[in-house]
Amino acid sequence: MLTPERHKLILQLIKEKGVVKIQDLVDMTETSESTIRRDLTQLEEGKYLKRVHGGAARLQGKLQEPSMSEKSSKNLQQKRQIAQYAANLVEEGDSIYLDAGSTVTEMIPFLPAKEIVVVTNGLMHIQALLERNIKTFLIGGFAKEQTKAIIGRGALASLEKYRFDKCFMGVNGIHPQFGYTTPDQDEAMIKQMAISLSREAFVLADDTKFSEIAFAKIAELHTAAIITNELNEDQKESYSSKTTIKVVTA
Amino acid sequence: MLTPERHKLILQLIKEKGVVKIQDLVDMTETSESTIRRDLTQLEEGKYLKRVHGGAARLQGKLQEPSMSEKSSKNLQQKRQIAQYAANLVEEGDSIYLDAGSTVTEMIPFLPAKEIVVVTNGLMHIQALLERNIKTFLIGGFAKEQTKAIIGRGALASLEKYRFDKCFMGVNGIHPQFGYTTPDQDEAMIKQMAISLSREAFVLADDTKFSEIAFAKIAELHTAAIITNELNEDQKESYSSKTTIKVVTA
DNA sequence: CAAAAATCAATCATTTTCGTTCAAAGTAAA
């Protein structure tokens, strides 16, 4: 039995039961007492456990997970709900595009890890995607500081080689021509192209402030779902009058 | 059994089981222990796995700090000296390429901010570059987790549209054909192309362990400078016999 | 409290694994 296997087993046991006896570990790993002792010494040095007479115990002075500052933010919870719903739309084997933007980032922890391919222009997403071992392609181009997005002519050229099953866009920034307010022309063009390369397009809306016009305009062009928490009457109406667009309340 | 097949098999097994014994790999591939050892060495250099006594293990993203903190202080100072020297070679108005790698990252704080354009495949560099408001282009392609680099076929295509005044490469990983030991074929190809697109090439060497062969081989192909702290006699000799290469001791 | 039992750290011989070298076999280019 290889060292890392033993270590993993020991830590797992300790995590479950709190304490383990050396003799039990000897039996389970089919090694000698000496070996187990050495393992425990190493793991103790690495602050993974605490040795006690006859075995080892979990150490309790452990670091907790804080960051309550923003966790309680209602807005973030809402975002996360929407993101989770959107992530569930992704099926194994899908090739998807993730637009730059904080709401979309929230999707990543909920994505099915296996067999999906992600293409993105969002630099903020990279870390989370790689941590989850998701096959990730970044489009090339100019790195825009404010939004941490890849944009520009090169980005368009880089993007147009891909095709997607689904694409997920943040709520701020569909092309003006489509109905959304868009701060940046360059980013809008990227979004426009991503949508046109995708079989289905989804918009993640973390609030209900976007106008009904937005629905109408985008509905003329794509099969898309707008995922949000609440809908007012006007919006529902707008939805019902357009057949190519689904509005989902997560 | 062909090398890429073996590598694929090894990685697959490690991904599934977490750890593999060398003897098991020998049996499965019906090759010799030596061959498997070589495979593991290569794959470890490419940051695809971690070797352990008796086999190899999957490497986890986070938990690998203790080694860094030990050697970093002196090593980092050396790195920084070299990086600063290299950064001073960049003139205002230059278009430069920064290879992925930690030594190259250290250059960024020393770069002249105004009027330069940076192209890179290093995800680690982005943050620092944007913080300094440097005009930055990222090449597109597959994002490799371990080295935080953009690689692959798409990356080559994305890269070849650029031209550089100078390019700066980390010491680990010029194409084997050039003489450097290269962990990853894909990364090597990127490096090779970047060099060929640049008027001048610089190699940042944070130690003197690379062989004299490296000097000779690269000298045959490019005008380049190798920037390092110390040189042994062999290396100096190698340098003097080649005219197209400058060796700078920072 | 004292003796017995259990656990411990330290040491050493043995086994396993490692890295390197070298020559043979296989490949690609000249």
Next chain:
DNA sequence: TTTACTTTGAACGAAAATGATTGATTTTTG
């Protein structure tokens, strides 16, 4: 074909891991 390069497997000394032993230390028991 010859020549240069790469891949491979075997060999061997070095290094690491292992298991048994010993005597000290701690815990338990009477």
